[in-house]
Amino acid sequence: xxxxxxxxxxxxxxxxxxxxxxxxxxxxxxxxxxxxxxxxxxxxxxxxxxxxxxxxxxxxxxxxxxxxxxxxxxxxxxxxxxxxxxxxxxxxxxxxxxxxxxxxxxxxxxxxxxxxxxxxxxxxxxxxxxxxxxxxxxxxxxxxxxxxxxxxxxxxxxxxxxxxxxxxxxxxxxxxxxxxxxxxxxxxxxxxxxxxxxxxxxxxxxxxxxxxxxxxxxxxxxxxxxxxxxxxxxxxxxxxxxxxxxxxxxxxxxxxxxxxxxxxxxxxxxxxxxxxxxxxxxxxxxxxxxxxxxxxxxxxxxxxxxxxxxxxxxxxxxxxxxxxxxxxxxxxxxxxxxxxxxxxxxxxxxxxxxxxxxxxxxxxxxxxxxxxxxxxxxxxxxxxxxxxxxxxxxxxxxxxxxxxxxxxxxxxxxxxxxxxxxxxxxxxxxxxxxxxxxxxxxxxxxxxxxxxxxxxxxxxxxxxxxxxxxxxxxxxxxxxx
Numbered sequence: 001x002x003x004x005x006x007x008x009x010x011x012x013x014x015x016x017x018x019x020x021x022x023x024x025x026x027x028x029x030x031x032x033x034x035x036x037x038x039x040x041x042x043x044x045x046x047x048x049x050x051x052x053x054x055x056x057x058x059x060x061x062x063x064x065x066x067x068x069x070x071x072x073x074x075x076x077x078x079x080x081x082x083x084x085x086x087x088x089x090x091x092x093x094x095x096x097x098x099x100x101x102x103x104x105x106x107x108x109x110x111x112x113x114x115x116x117x118x119x120x121x122x123x124x125x126x127x128x129x130x131x132x133x134x135x136x137x138x139x140x141x142x143x144x145x146x147x148x149x150x151x152x153x154x155x156x157x158x159x160x161x162x163x164x165x166x167x168x169x170x171x172x173x174x175x176x177x178x179x180x181x182x183x184x185x186x187x188x189x190x191x192x193x194x195x196x197x198x199x200x201x202x203x204x205x206x207x208x209x210x211x212x213x214x215x216x217x218x219x220x221x222x223x224x225x226x227x228x229x230x231x232x233x234x235x236x237x238x239x240x241x242x243x244x245x246x247x248x249x250x251x252x253x254x255x256x257x258x259x260x261x262x263x264x265x266x267x268x269x270x271x272x273x274x275x276x277x278x279x280x281x282x283x284x285x286x287x288x289x290x291x292x293x294x295x296x297x298x299x300x301x302x303x304x305x306x307x308x309x310x311x312x313x314x315x316x317x318x319x320x321x322x323x324x325x326x327x328x329x330x331x332x333x334x335x336x337x338x339x340x341x342x343x344x345x346x347x348x349x350x351x352x353x354x355x356x357x358x359x360x361x362x363x364x365x366x367x368x369x370x371x372x373x374x375x376x377x378x379x380x381x382x383x384x385x386x387x388x389x390x391x392x393x394x395x396x397x398x399x400x401x402x403x404x405x406x407x408x409x410x411x412x413x414x415x416x417x418x419x420x421x422x423x424x425x426x427x428x429x430x431x432x433x434x435x436x437x438x439x440x441x442x443x444x445x446x447x448x449x450x451x452x453x454x455x456x457x458x459x460x461x462x463x464x465x466x467x468x469x470x471x472x473x474x475x476x477x478x479x480x481x
Contacts, residue, residue, distance in 0.1 A: 010155035011192040016147045016178040018062045023143040024121040025053030037138040045143035047091035059145035062177040063103045072107030079273040084264045089124040099265040110167040113152040122146040158220035170295045195227045203237040209244045219244040306340045311347040327372035342379045369400045377406045390464035391415040429474045432457045
């Protein structure tokens with residue numbers, strides 16, 4: 001195929017609004033949920049003459065902690081620069097950013113090398129009214145602390161780009177650095193894409209307006225195909241910035257891509273340079289001690305406990321499920337089979353119940369509908385062979401519905417295996433065989449899979465309290481097999 005002849009090179013630029021009480025260089029409130037326009041503003045973030053910016057220390061701390069998590073080099077010296085360009089959403093006519101001396105350099109995430117992570121201020125929000133053709137500006141966002149992360153051009157597919165961005169979002173949330181909700185614009189992703197048949201990079205095209213992971217993956221895939229098509233048709237790929245049209249599922253030209261020289265960077269004369277080592281609050285060991293267990297470390301810990309990778313990833317990404325698992329298995333030593341047993345019932349049965357009751361939203365205030373204590377009781381009863389796997393599934397739902405101790409419910413519903421005598425079980429086996437002559441005939445003719453149907457009927461009569469292995473043996477004996 002033609003596409004296989006081309007080398008795809010992708011670099012990512014990710015902007016994330018940081019979680020701070022105030023904006024980057026003033027005391028205006030940083031509130032991404034504010035719905036009223038132009039209320040969180042002041043003379044500083046509106047660039048009134050004579051105003052002076054002051055660096056938000058909490059924003060600096062967030063970026064340094066991100067750098068430590070990425071295994072990056074933290075700067076000892078850093079400074080802020082003016083990035084000059086004119087646009088209506090930029091009050092000053094320049095953006096305060098970092099150019100030559102970023103706070104963080106190098107590092108790696110999800111197999112992708114990081115070039116740099118730096119701090120800057122966000123722009124205002126432009127609101128376009130299609131009906132009137134009028135553009136309105138909301139300055140609530142102007143000056144909000146913005147972290148920009150730039151990767152090396154080492155990503156080679158849309159899928160890899162998506163996986164990287166998802167892992168970064170997860171990291172930012174674990175660190176409490178950003179809520180990173182793409183639908184709210186708190187995390188914005190741009191992809192620089194080129195294709196070439198040689199080891200030399202092709203012409204880079206930047207794609208913006210990517211407000212979801214799926215949109216980003218589709219845009220990258222489309223742009224790869226578009227550039228290959230241009231080259232195969234004898235044309236040249238232009239270095240430009242393109243947007244993503246979700247409706248048309250295609251990219252479109254926006255403007256010719258600027259270079260760094262076009263921004264006329266120079267150090268901001270109103271802000272002091274930073275000597276990180278002279279600031280005790282930013283001491284590396286102090287920052288490192290503040291880091292939580294990182295997502296990939298937690299994921300690997302779960303896998304080491306025997307939990308399937310897919311389930312481990314779900315626990316890492318869904319904070320409610322992860323916390324519930326931790327509490328449910330807290331008393332089990334490493335290697336205890338109850339850990340895997342608990343995980344299987346959470347990942348399958350409990351997740352289904354949560355989904356069916358509409359509490360799957362990980363950002364909601366909904367709680368897991370069963371206590372970890374009651375869930376653990378069910379796992380213990382199952383592991384101790386006091387109940388069957390069918391009863392365990394039913395007990396989870398009953399414990400949720402009745403808000404009672406599972407052991408009490410099991411006794412009331414006759415779900416405990418010890419509550420049923422062997423003679424009672426034999427009688428039920430005989431009854432099931434008598435009521436299903438056609439199935440019995442199929443089994444005797446060699447269709448051995450029908451045995452499971454008979455086992456299922458027995459379990460139904462026993463209300464889940466039977467042991468499937470014991471029932472299989474009893475049925476075989478009763479049929480003379």
